[in-house]
Amino acid sequence: MTAETIPIENGQQVGVLVTSSISILIVIVAVGLRIVAKKIGNRIDYSDYCIVAAALWNTAMHACCISLVTYGGFGFHTTEIYQRFGPETATFFFKGIMSFSILWNATVCFSKLSILSMYAALIPMSSMLQWARILGALVVTWNIANILAAFLICRPLSKNWNFALPGTCGSQPSFYFSMGIVNLITDAVIIALPMPYLYKLRIAWRRKLAVMALLSIGVGTWAITIYRQTLLPNLDFTDMTYEGVLATILSGLEPAVAIVLACIPLMRPLFSKTRNTANSSFSYGSSTHTSLFSKKGGKVPDLDPTATFSELMDDNDASSQIELQPIKTSQIVRVSSVCSHHKQVPANLNHAITVETRWEVRRE
Incomplete structure (x- = not known):
């Protein structure tokens, strides 16, 4: 039986629809501008492929949120959904919220891989490449584990959307809380990763701090994550359709904002008076030896990363x-x-x- 279309009657529904629509739009615009900026110098690389993949998963995730409102009764109490719209609507919602978790993990995974790949290109040193690959492997493993946990938290699987069935379920709020904590920790490690290399750059301190600030811009997502974490311990999952609206909005905003912030440092060529061209000596992401996804065979030569950061700094600065x-x-x-x-x-x-x-x- 096809799920019934749900009328839009309250502010919680509007909140989900508006934030999801805006999240899709700003991510598409940010990623589009980033790609245009990179194509100015013909320097599309693996970090761009990953950010495009993250944008696609982000679109699917927020489309899922919108469908939860229009077909799953998101914004109404669960008891009201059963009374007004029938059990099929509630079933649609709980299946959808499990899908949301999977899409969230895919979005977060590719956004983090994009940042690590960018580091590997900006800092062409063997130690950076090794750390980026280690962190990349941990991120992929962690996200796959989260997806498996989403399927295995209830036994049988159908108990995820039909609580009346015999079986057992773990604590979904605790699962989402631990997922958010690990995400916060990995964000902190990824942001800290390039700082020792930036400290050693042979450039003026003012410009060095500016580059550090640009690559630390991802801390902007921490406020969203921390606030979301405070909501999860008291979340009543049996009434997730109503109690979980704000937590879901914040969960959707978190990777969307992360994608936008990951694009901002690479947009400078769009606003620079002197744009780099294909003939520029700047070679960001052009080396196959410093790619996060290249084969590990062969020794990676350590190069001075100072020149590669020209893409992030102001060419018109007298100190440059x-x-x-x-x-x-x-x-x-x-x-x-x-x-x-x-x-x-x-x-x-x-x-x-x-x-x-x-x-x-x-x-x-």
């Missing part, structure tokens, strides 16, 4: 001028033997002196 200077200990004399397997080398060329001059690019 690049000066080519020789290293103080620049002249190295090396004696080498010259030999050939094909022809006789004159005796006076058996030994040669090679003089090397090394140059260093400094950003003053």
Whole structure:
């Protein structure tokens, strides 16, 4: 039997519809602007693919929220749903809220992978790549575990949407609470990950702090997460259709805001007077050796990440001028033997002196 369309009668329903619609819109706009900014220099990379995937999952998640209102009675008490709209509507809701949990995990997973992939491109060092891969593996494992737990928390599975069936269920509020705590911890670790590398950048402190602030912008989601966490312990899951409205709104906003904040640091080319072009020496994300998803074979060369952060900084800043200077200990004399397997080398060329001059690019 097809679920009945539910009339919009209260503010809670309107709140879900408005926030979900806005969340879909702002994420699509933010990701679209990010892609345009990256295409200015033809630098689409794995972090962009991940953020697009996160945007698609975000759209599906909020479409699920909207359907919970229009077909699941979200915003009404469960008893009222049974009385006015029938058990099919309640069943639709509880199946939908389980789907919401799965979509939430997929959205969060790809948004975090996008950030880690961005770090791997911005900081082309073997240690950063190793840490990014370790954290990426933990994020994927954690989200898969959450999805499995959503299916296994009630036995049999159908008890998730039919509480009258014999069987057992774990505490859904406790499950969602622990999921939020782990999400908060992983956010903190991911934000802290690039800070030691940023501290060592050879740039002015004012600009260094600006880059740190840009890459720490994800803390903006913490207020949403913490407030949501305070609501979960007292949540009555049997009346989730009414009691869980605000917690669900905040849960939907959290990854949407995270996606938008992950896009903001990479939008600067759209607003810069001097845009990077395809001929620019800036090579963000162009190296296959520093990709989060590249094969692990071969040694990753450690490069100076200072230049790669030009995408995040103001080119018009007087402190951003690049000066080519020789290293103080620049002249190295090396004696080498010259030999050939094909022809006789004159005796006076058996030994040669090679003089090397090394140059260093400094950003003053």
